Amino acid sequence: MAAVATMPVSDLLKSFKLKTKQQELLIRVSILCLVYILAFITRLFSVLRYESMIHEFDPYFNYRTTLYLTQNGFYDFWNWFDYESWYPLGRIVGGTLYPGLMITAALIYRILHFLRFAVHIREVCVLTAPFFASNTTLVAYFFGKEIWDTGAGLVAAILISVCPGYISRSVAGSYDNEGVAIFALLFTFYLFVKAVNTGSLAWSLASAFGYFYMVSAWGGYVFIINLIPLYVLVLLITGRYSMRLYVAYNCMYVLGMLLAMQIRFVGFQHVQSGEHMAAMGVFFLMQVFYFLDWVKHMLSDTKLFQAFLRITVTCAVAVGTIALGLGMLSGYISPWTGRFYSLLDPTYAKDHIPIIASVSEHQPTAWSSFMFDFHILLFLFPAGLYFCFKRLSDATIFIVMYGLTSMYFAGVMVRLILVATPAVCLISSIAVSATVKNLTVLLRSKNKGVQTGSTKGSSSSKASSKALLDQSQPFQKNGAIALLFGAFYLLSKYATHCTWVTSEAYSSPSIVLAARGAHGNRVIFDDYREAYFWLRQNTPPDAKVMSWWDYGYQITAMGNRTVIVDNNTWNNTHIATVGRAMSSYEDEAIEIMRSLDVNYVLVVFGGVTGYSSDDINKFLWMVRIGGGVFPVIKEPDYLVNGEYRVDKGAAPKMLNCLMYKLCYYRFGEMLTEYGKPPGYDRARGVEIGNKDIKLEHLEEAFTTSNWIVRIYKVKPPNNRW
Amino acid sequence: MSQKTKMAPKPDPQSASNVAAADAASQFSMDPFFHVLKLVPFSFLRPPRLRLKLPSFSLPSAMTVFSLILLTYFMVVSGFIYDVIVEPPGIGSTQDPATGAVRPVVFLPGRVNGQYIIEGLSSGFMFVLGGIGIVLLDLALDKNRARNIKVSYSIAGISSIVIAYVMTTLFIRIKIPGYLR
Numbered sequence: 001m002a003a004v005a006t007m008p009v010s011d012l013l014k015s016f017k018l019k020t021k022q023q024e025l026l027i028r029v030s031i032l033c034l035v036y037i038l039a040f041i042t043r044l045f046s047v048l049r050y051e052s053m054i055h056e057f058d059p060y061f062n063y064r065t066t067l068y069l070t071q072n073g074f075y076d077f078w079n080w081f082d083y084e085s086w087y088p089l090g091r092i093v094g095g096t097l098y099p100g101l102m103i104t105a106a107l108i109y110r111i112l113h114f115l116r117f118a119v120h121i122r123e124v125c126v127l128t129a130p131f132f133a134s135n136t137t138l139v140a141y142f143f144g145k146e147i148w149d150t151g152a153g154l155v156a157a158i159l160i161s162v163c164p165g166y167i168s169r170s171v172a173g174s175y176d177n178e179g180v181a182i183f184a185l186l187f188t189f190y191l192f193v194k195a196v197n198t199g200s201l202a203w204s205l206a207s208a209f210g211y212f213y214m215v216s217a218w219g220g221y222v223f224i225i226n227l228i229p230l231y232v233l234v235l236l237i238t239g240r241y242s243m244r245l246y247v248a249y250n251c252m253y254v255l256g257m258l259l260a261m262q263i264r265f266v267g268f269q270h271v272q273s274g275e276h277m278a279a280m281g282v283f284f285l286m287q288v289f290y291f292l293d294w295v296k297h298m299l300s301d302t303k304l305f306q307a308f309l310r311i312t313v314t315c316a317v318a319v320g321t322i323a324l325g326l327g328m329l330s331g332y333i334s335p336w337t338g339r340f341y342s343l344l345d346p347t348y349a350k351d352h353i354p355i356i357a358s359v360s361e362h363q364p365t366a367w368s369s370f371m372f373d374f375h376i377l378l379f380l381f382p383a384g385l386y387f388c389f390k391r392l393s394d395a396t397i398f399i400v401m402y403g404l405t406s407m408y409f410a411g412v413m414v415r416l417i418l419v420a421t422p423a424v425c426l427i428s429s430i431a432v433s434a435t436v437k438n439l440t441v442l443l444r445s446k447n448k449g450v451q452t453g454s455t456k457g458s459s460s461s462k463a464s465s466k467a468l469l470d471q472s473q474p475f476q477k478n479g480a481i482a483l484l485f486g487a488f489y490l491l492s493k494y495a496t497h498c499t500w501v502t503s504e505a506y507s508s509p510s511i512v513l514a515a516r517g518a519h520g521n522r523v524i525f526d527d528y529r530e531a532y533f534w535l536r537q538n539t540p541p542d543a544k545v546m547s548w549w550d551y552g553y554q555i556t557a558m559g560n561r562t563v564i565v566d567n568n569t570w571n572n573t574h575i576a577t578v579g580r581a582m583s584s585y586e587d588e589a590i591e592i593m594r595s596l597d598v599n600y601v602l603v604v605f606g607g608v609t610g611y612s613s614d615d616i617n618k619f620l621w622m623v624r625i626g627g628g629v630f631p632v633i634k635e636p637d638y639l640v641n642g643e644y645r646v647d648k649g650a651a652p653k654m655l656n657c658l659m660y661k662l663c664y665y666r667f668g669e670m671l672t673e674y675g676k677p678p679g680y681d682r683a684r685g686v687e688i689g690n691k692d693i694k695l696e697h698l699e700e701a702f703t704t705s706n707w708i709v710r711i712y713k714v715k716p717p718n719n720r721w
Numbered sequence: 722m723s724q725k726t727k728m729a730p731k732p733d734p735q736s737a738s739n740v741a742a743a744d745a746a747s748q749f750s751m752d753p754f755f756h757v758l759k760l761v762p763f764s765f766l767r768p769p770r771l772r773l774k775l776p777s778f779s780l781p782s783a784m785t786v787f788s789l790i791l792l793t794y795f796m797v798v799s800g801f802i803y804d805v806i807v808e809p810p811g812i813g814s815t816q817d818p819a820t821g822a823v824r825p826v827v828f829l830p831g832r833v834n835g836q837y838i839i840e841g842l843s844s845g846f847m848f849v850l851g852g853i854g855i856v857l858l859d860l861a862l863d864k865n866r867a868r869n870i871k872v873s874y875s876i877a878g879i880s881s882i883v884i885a886y887v888m889t890t891l892f893i894r895i896k897i898p899g900y901l902r
Contacts, residue, residue: 368844386852496901500901
């Protein structure tokens with residue numbers, strides 16, 4: 001103790017002084033820690049504003065299955081047949097979902113309980129997505145380090161932590177497959193690029209397991225199994241075949257394929273589906289390359305080898321084409337499914353599959369969506385591509401291909417901006433890192449120039465050039481400082497934009513609606529949950545509820561009642577039956593409802609509040625989908641001169657169909673806005689046409705406080721004599 | 722550790738047999754297609770003496786590919802696919818309630834994911850301009866050029882970035898009225 005006290009302060013400080021390498025490590029680690037925390041807390045807006053609850057529609061199904069998993073164990077979950085949805089068909093849950101998300105959340109739950117943190121499974125589910133977003137920033141750092149250098153890795157981690165394209169689907173409460181899948185996607189790509197760079201079997205094995213995790217998490221794994229073969233093909237064409245590539249791709253493909261078949265939902269698709277055939281084709285092509293390489297190594301005669309090359313290539317191409325043709329003709333290899341085919345031919349869904357075309361997330365992307373989700377990354381992306389092309393290597397070719405393919409798909413479907421986000425962030429980070437490096441080299445170059453000028457001899461040309469250099473040095477140095485400040489300004493604008501977008505646009509739970517009242521105060525509409533809890537507490541346990549498929553998951557999870565159709569949309573005819581019931585007259589509809597054993601009908605109506613995503617606005621999709629299967633429903637019957645109206649000039653079929661009656665029952669006497677007649681629909685902005693509505697076979701059971709959700713009970717048939 | 726093998730371009734069998742037929746007398750060939758073709762049509766047909774060269778395709782340079790990619794990026798980011806599928810008008814119009822005259826509306830109001838064709842193209846152009854500005858800055862810092870070219874590149878680069886950023890912020894502010902408030 002005395003010895004320490006007698007040591008002077010300067011010696012103490014000197015003992016703490018770090019070497020440059022250690023200083024750099026300290027800076028890097030502290031930046032990564034701050035970015036990790038930032039990625040987590042920027043996604044917590046809705047938890048702080050409302051409460052910790054699950055958002056949207058799909059996450060409710062995931063939550064319900066996770067609850068079942070934690071309560072009943074893995075084998076009951078894997079073999080679960082759910083009789084509470086898609087009445088009377090039921091749903092084989094174990095075989096029709098991607099279990100990765102549920103198993104991850106259940107694992108975190110078990111670990112926390114093992115450490116004696118008694119959290120509810122709902123809290124774990126709500127915070128799973130931000131946790132994995134933080135992990136994604138770490139993977140982005142390592143990936144950036146692999147492609148370019150550590151500076152690019154750090155910038156990539158920073159950019160991806162706040163990028164709105166990623167935040168939109170990984171905010172707290174958004175308990176959906178994408179929250180985990182983007183982490184798995186980037187992780188798999190990182191492991192594969194590392195395997196190609198090092199040629200090590202260990203990294204290839206790791207990438208196969210990463211692929212397995214991705215297959216278990218999301219249907220978008222098809223992107224990986226097509227991008228990686230495309231990347232291998234590009235490397236082969238540009239003459240970069242090597243043993244490293246051979247080891248990496250073979251190991252990853254074979255093991256990854258075998259592991260992927262463990263997921264029942266995927267099954268044998270890797271050998272049977274047309275979408276996976278590219279990977280198999282490239283696999284065989286790699287074997288041909290290896291074989292030719294080996295023969296060339298054995299033969300010393302080049303002319304003989306040329307002839308052998310021609311024969312082998314012709315035979316290989318012929319055999320491959322015949323095999324593919326036989327597979328497709330015999331039907332063993334199924335063609336591309338509609339969802340993925342519409343990515344290649346965007347006009348396909350509009351004409352042929354109305355269910356896919358009706359989802360708002362599947363619309364093509366306009367420039368403002370890009371700007372909203374990417375901001376200055378849209379400038380940095382082409383610049384980053386330029387830097388990648390300047391320094392081509394196996395890794396930069398990969399990131400360029402990932403960026404281009406994902407940007408094209410993001411242009412086709414708004415939802416896929418999420419898949420493009422990691423690539424855009426990585427390529428932009430290359431641009432930022434390279435530009436900042438150029439500028440700082442300029443800042444430091446003055447000292448070096450003076451040194452070399454003084455140590456070398458003074459020839460006249462060198463002296464004159466040195467004089468010129470001296471004149472421009474301060475100007476260049478000031479210019480570099482100004483440009484660095486400009487770059488800092490742009491990046492801070494990016495951070496401001498991202499935080500504003502997250503706060504305003506992407507933190508709404510969708511199940512709780514918020515609006516600004518007359519005096520600017522915030523008004524909360526909690527009607528959905530009010531209606532579901534009414535269902536839970538006031539209907540018999542075996543009651544069956546008919547509603548449009550959007551609300552199915554929420555009704556089963558919160559209302560705990562059987563539904564007819566839900567968001568899984570696996571049976572188009574069943575949905576069309578419901579659509580037909582909603583768009584028919586009450587007498588026809590009651591026949592359909594009796595045949596389905598329906599006890600309650602639930603509709604969503606936004607006329608009182610001005611809520612625009614209600615069933616009247618979705619009604620035309622019900623008509624189209626119903627009409628797609630039952631030709632008796634014709635869309636022109638509901639339109640007037642091609643226009644969709646609900647006021648006095650509306651079509652008679654529209655004014656008397658079941659959906660209209662259920663939504664506007666008793667609405668004719670309602671005063672919704674000052675100065676407007678009773679029955680004024682605030683969402684459509686018109687006074688409704690048919691105010692005097694009488695229901696014969698249904699009676700009103702419950703309407704929520706703001707009239708958003710309305711529940712009707714189906715009356716039992718009259719007694720017969 | 723890496724071995725790079727340059728693979729020869731893959732010819733089709735017909736031209737292969739033509740080339741092989743030319744020097745049939747000079748060497749023995751182990752190509753079975755060649756022997757079959759020597760027998761079936763070419764024992765009684767005489768192929769003409771042509772001076773044909775096999776088309777040799779060389780890979781384009783990296784910068785050519787980059788400029789093609791820049792063009793594709795411009796099309797994707799200006800919402801070209803949206804234009805093809807949704808088919809919005811080139812520019813919108815609204816009627817002035819007071820005078821009754823028809824005024825053009827450049828930016829589609831009301832939603833984030835919607836556009837007219839011209840607003841998409843102009844925004845896409847601004848994005849590409851910003852990207853090119855950064856590329857010009859990097860070219861300006863390259864040591865092996867004359868000084869006046871470096872200065873002009875850097876001025877062009879800086880002004881491109883500034884213009885692109887200011888215009889894009891202006892566009893998004895017009896499109897989304899509540900932006901950053």
